[in-house]
Amino acid sequence: MTEQATKRTDRDDFRETSDPALDERADRGEAPLLGPRELYLLWERQHWATQDLDFTQDRIDWHERIGEEERFQRMYGLSSFFIGEQRVQSELAPLMRAVPDEDMRIFLSTQIADEARHVAFFDRFYTEVGVLESTSLQARLEETSAHVNPEFTVLFDEMLKGKADRLAVAPDDLECACEFVTIYHMIVEGMLALTGQHFIIDYNEQQGTLPAFVEGFTNVARDEHRHVAFGAWFLRHMARRDDRYREAIQRTLTEVAPVADGVLKPKWMGDAGDDAPTLFGVSVDETRAFAMQALSRRLKVIGLLAT
Numbered sequence: 001m002t003e004q005a006t007k008r009t010d011r012d013d014f015r016e017t018s019d020p021a022l023d024e025r026a027d028r029g030e031a032p033l034l035g036p037r038e039l040y041l042l043w044e045r046q047h048w049a050t051q052d053l054d055f056t057q058d059r060i061d062w063h064e065r066i067g068e069e070e071r072f073q074r075m076y077g078l079s080s081f082f083i084g085e086q087r088v089q090s091e092l093a094p095l096m097r098a099v100p101d102e103d104m105r106i107f108l109s110t111q112i113a114d115e116a117r118h119v120a121f122f123d124r125f126y127t128e129v130g131v132l133e134s135t136s137l138q139a140r141l142e143e144t145s146a147h148v149n150p151e152f153t154v155l156f157d158e159m160l161k162g163k164a165d166r167l168a169v170a171p172d173d174l175e176c177a178c179e180f181v182t183i184y185h186m187i188v189e190g191m192l193a194l195t196g197q198h199f200i201i202d203y204n205e206q207q208g209t210l211p212a213f214v215e216g217f218t219n220v221a222r223d224e225h226r227h228v229a230f231g232a233w234f235l236r237h238m239a240r241r242d243d244r245y246r247e248a249i250q251r252t253l254t255e256v257a258p259v260a261d262g263v264l265k266p267k268w269m270g271d272a273g274d275d276a277p278t279l280f281g282v283s284v285d286e287t288r289a290f291a292m293q294a295l296s297r298r299l300k301v302i303g304l305l306a307t
């Protein structure tokens with residue numbers, strides 16, 4: 001990890017989320033987790049506003065300091081996040097109804113608001129910086145979708161949406177709620193989003209580019225750590241309650257892992273080996289190793305992986 005990244009995730013407000021990935025005690029399965037009520041109170045203390053960000057320098061960087069080929073390569077990450085935030089924002093409501101407790105429901109209401117703010121953040125970045133030609137949010141999402149890869153579409157529009165559709169008609173299906181949280185909080189947010197955020201923020205900091213984007217995306221990452229901390233708490237709670245739920249989590253991890261792995265590799269890499277360094281200075285193997293360490297720490301704390 002670079003010095004800047006360590007400084008970021010060592011910040012008190014990041015550590016305060018209790019995401020096991022940020023706590024080395026999790027390697028021994030010992031990290032404490034906050035419950036939904038404490039995470040709700042933390043949410044009240046961690047607000048931020050997309051309208052406070054000034055993208056003037058980002059606009060100059062994007063058009064004058066970043067070359068055409070690099071802009072194209074950056075579009076994979078940007079598009080995956082913009083569309084991914086929109087998908088998680090629109091698919092979370094069925095879980096809010098399905099969870100078996102009011103404190104969980106209140107936390108999940110805050111998460112829906114967070115995901116809406118993340119969509120608004122990306123939309124504002126795209127608009128203020130002038131990334132695309134389209135003139136509405138819907139059209140910008142469609143225009144940017146050309147950059148994502150097929151595994152991304154399978155993960156979000158088939159696997160995640162399939163579980164949300166099932167929960168919407170069967171809110172008492174707690175096994176499905178566990179499957180949904182495994183895909184949403186452990187894989188999409190924990191393994192993929194936080195990994196992408198880590199490397200994208202790092203790269204911009206090293207290059208001295210897109211300062212307002214870095215500031216906003218750091219806030220997004222802090223929110224995501226809070227969401228993933230809820231997911232870890234929920235899955236530990238359910239796995240302890242019944243072996244059926246424990247098995248549902250394990251089964252889902254096995255089913256989704258190959259598709260999630262495919263999302264880590266942009267289309268533009270073509271046949272380049274997974275150990276080949278990309279323009280951003282890291283290889284697919286390095287991003288995979290980062291994602292797997294975070295996932296295994298969380299699984300140890302949930303009690304699904306031996307320490």
Ligand SMILES: [Fe+2]
Nearest residue numbers: 085114115118
């Ligand atoms: Fe988000």
Ligand SMILES: [Fe+2]
Nearest residue numbers: 189223224227
């Ligand atoms: Fe999130």
